[in-house]
Amino acid sequence: MERDDLIVDESYAINAHHSEEAGKKIRRDIYKVTLFLTLATILEVFLGASFKRNETFTWDVIVTVFAILTLVKAFFIVTVFMHLGDERKNIQRTILIPYFFFMAYMIILITIIEGDFQGLIQTLPF
Amino acid sequence: MASEATQSIDNTALWDGGRSPFGMSYGKNMMWFFLVSDALTFGGLLIALGFARFKFAGEWPMGEEVFQSLPFLGNGFPLVYVALMTFILIISSVTMVLAVEAGHRNDKKTVAKWLALTVLFGIFFLGSQAWEWSHFIHGTEAGLTLADGSVIHGANMSFNEYGPQLYANFFFFVTGFHGFHVFTGVLFNIIILIMVLRGVFEKRKHYEMVEKVGLYWHFVDLVWVFVFTIFYLV
Numbered sequence: 364m365e366r367d368d369l370i371v372d373e374s375y376a377i378n379a380h381h382s383e384e385a386g387k388k389i390r391r392d393i394y395k396v397t398l399f400l401t402l403a404t405i406l407e408v409f410l411g412a413s414f415k416r417n418e419t420f421t422w423d424v425i426v427t428v429f430a431i432l433t434l435v436k437a438f439f440i441v442t443v444f445m446h447l448g449d450e451r452k453n454i455q456r457t458i459l460i461p462y463f464f465f466m467a468y469m470i471i472l473i474t475i476i477e478g479d480f481q482g483l484i485q486t487l488p489f
Numbered sequence: 490m491a492s493e494a495t496q497s498i499d500n501t502a503l504w505d506g507g508r509s510p511f512g513m514s515y516g517k518n519m520m521w522f523f524l525v526s527d528a529l530t531f532g533g534l535l536i537a538l539g540f541a542r543f544k545f546a547g548e549w550p551m552g553e554e555v556f557q558s559l560p561f562l563g564n565g566f567p568l569v570y571v572a573l574m575t576f577i578l579i580i581s582s583v584t585m586v587l588a589v590e591a592g593h594r595n596d597k598k599t600v601a602k603w604l605a606l607t608v609l610f611g612i613f614f615l616g617s618q619a620w621e622w623s624h625f626i627h628g629t630e631a632g633l634t635l636a637d638g639s640v641i642h643g644a645n646m647s648f649n650e651y652g653p654q655l656y657a658n659f660f661f662f663v664t665g666f667h668g669f670h671v672f673t674g675v676l677f678n679i680i681i682l683i684m685v686l687r688g689v690f691e692k693r694k695h696y697e698m699v700e701k702v703g704l705y706w707h708f709v710d711l712v713w714v715f716v717f718t719i720f721y722l723v
Contacts, residue, residue, distance in 0.1 A: 373514070373693075373694075373695065375509065375512065375513055375514040375517075375697075376514055376695035376696075376697035376700075377694060377695050379593055379695075379697070379700075380593050380594070380595070380695070381593050381594065382594075383594065386590055386591075386593070386594050389590050390587065390590060393583060393586055393587060393590070397579070397580075397583045400579050401576065401579065404572060404575050404576060404579065404717075405572070407717075407718070407722055408568050408569070408571075408572040408575075408722075410722075411552065411553055411567075411568050411721065411722040412553050412567040412568045412569075415551060415553070416551050416723075426723055429718050429722050429723055430718070432718075433714055433715060433718040436714050437711055437714055437715070440582065440707055440710060440711050440714065441707075441711065443586075444582055444583075444585075444586045444707045444710075445703075445704055445707045445708070445711075446589075446700075449494055449495070450494050450511070450512065450513065451494050451511055451512045451513075453510065453511060454511040454512070454513065454518070454521065457511070458521055458525055461525075462525055462528060462529070462532075465529065465532075466532050466536075469532065469533070469536045470536060470539070473536050473537075473539075473540055474536050474539035474540050474543065475539075475543070477540060478539060478540040478541075478542070478543025478544055479543055481540070481543065481544040482543050482544050482545075482546050485544070
């Protein structure tokens with residue numbers, strides 16, 4: 364029996380259409396994000412070019428700034444440019460939560476703990 | 490924006506079949522899942538890079554010393570060329586999202602215009618990367634004098650004047666893998682541009698294909714944001 368309550372694949376795409384006025388607002392948001400991404404990149408390059416890597420506290424602060432700026436840039440690209448912010452909550456969580464946990468696990472275990480240990484055994488005198 | 494996605498639908502109705510519980514079409518859904526797996530691949534590469542950096546903490550080269558040349562202008566511009574490449578990729582991402590926005594208004598001409606610009610910026614980025622690779626491989630005038638008196642210039646898979654061998658290997662692998670993604674992205678964009686110009690999506694009454702390819706293109710930009718920070722800056 365044919366069902367008539369099914370949503371055809373195409374209708375999702377057609378549902379996503381918007382009017383001329385809505386488009387104006389969306390474009391304004393896009394330009395705002397562009398401005399932010401540009402300024403953040405300029406700041407990062409300025410910091411990277413003017414400070415050398417060393418063991419001081421200043422450098423630790425700069426690395427933290429790099430990490431925060433990168434994550435904020437990534438957040439804006441994903442939510443505004445890739446429109447994930449406009450999708451349903453369940454797909455947002457399906458994509459982000461498993462990725463976040465897997466990456467946190469790998470970064471802490473492999474990069475930080477294991478990498479540090481490898482550096483440590485190189486300095487041993489035997 | 491998307492009306493289907495912003496509607497509040499009862500959970501049982503949502504998961505009872507007959508519709509996508511995620512409120513998006515199959516193709517877009519699968520593109521997202523592909524991007525998650527691709528993000529895991531890049532995550533793995535960058536984590537391996539982080540591991541190597543910790544292992545060679547003292548001798549790892551600094552990005553601002555290795556990458557300080559501009560085409561035709563010579564040395565002394567730390568990170569300027571990489572910054573330019575980053576900027577080009579960001580701008581190409583912006584033109585792509587503008588193409589998607591125009592697609593949501595069924596505006597064929599504007600979609601074609603922004604998509605063509607995206608292709609152009611993508612090709613520009615690939616050219617920049619080719620120049621950077623060539624410069625990295627040929628190395629500096631001075632080079633590095635080894636213990637036996639011989640001098641090496643630049644880097645390849647068997648020696649590296651800048652620092653640990655792994656630095657060169659990671660440079661080739663990470664930026665190469667990313668460049669390959671940019672290359673396929675440009676190919677996809679060209680295919681979609683031809684389809685737009687031939688009016689395929691006009692007949693279909695929606696430009697979702699532009700959005701799907703756009704997702705891939707933004708992902709390439711997203712990866713570069715991380716590669717830029719982790720490889721060049723830190």
